[in-house]
Amino acid sequence: MRQVSQPLSLSDSFVEADIRVYITARVRVEPRFQSWLQELRSEVQDALPAGAKGMFRWAAYQLDILRRLHHQSKIREALKTLPKDLDETYERIFSYITIEERDLIRHALHLVCFHDFLWKGEAPLPAQIILEYYCAFQTDMDTVTSDDILCDLATIKDVCGCLITFSWNDGHNGQAVTAVIAHYTVREFLESSRTSGELTDWVKINNTAR
Incomplete structure (x- = not known):
């Protein structure tokens, strides 16, 4: 019998067009990109859909990487050396995070x-707990007091970028901001030994510690 099914390429032109719409919308709307020259924004809008090969997640992550850069030369260099896959993307994200x-x-x-x-994914984490946990850890350090910590939920959302998804959810005490891992591949990367080095080892999860 003749096979009638055909393999579906993720880099289908329709998918690439959808990614281009997504990239263009974010570049136009998000304040971080408003200070960029139109020429630079156009380069981003051309490079990312072509490099995504059908992966929306990859494209979204590249925007998060680019928004952390503050020099045109570094942005253009990043566009010339785009990561090949999500592992390389996570490596780059964590390499750009400041000490x-x-x-x-x-x-x-x-x-x-x-x-x-x-x-087991059945209850999202209230984002306020992240803030309280971080502040408690910092104040345990001899050189840090509660007055030294300038951090709120907006700071956490901005710093974590595309790695954690924050959303409003109904709870016992009304609506609250909750946090979940943005994509299962984030956790896979944190737990994997596929990559290692000083730029990523600081964030890896030690499975043996569970």
């Missing part, structure tokens, strides 16, 4: 992953 932000991101990611592990 000052590492504690916050590590605490947020590990806490959300641990909460998800306990509740």
Whole structure:
């Protein structure tokens, strides 16, 4: 019997067009990109849909990487050396995170992953707990007092970027902001040994510690 099914390519032109619409909308709307020259924004709108090969998640992550850069030359260099897959993308995301932000991101990611592990994804983590946990950890350090910590939920959302999804959910005490891992591949990367090095080891989850 003649086979009638055909393999579906993720890089289908229709998918690429949808990704282009998504990229263009974010570049036009998000304040971080408004200060960029139109020429630079156009380069982003051309490069990312072509490089995504049908992966919306990959495209979204590249925007998060680019928004962290503050020089046109670095942005253009990033566009010329786009990651080939999600592993390389996560490596790049974590390599751009400043030393000052590492504690916050590590605490947020590990806490959300641990909460998800306990509740099997059935109950999202209240984002306020991330803030309280981070502040409590910081004040345990001899050189830090509660007055030194300038951090709120908006800071956590901005620093964590595309790695954690924050949303409003109904709870016992009304609506609250909750946090979940943005995509299962984030956790896979944190738990995997496929990549290692000083730029990513600081955020990896030690499975043997569970």
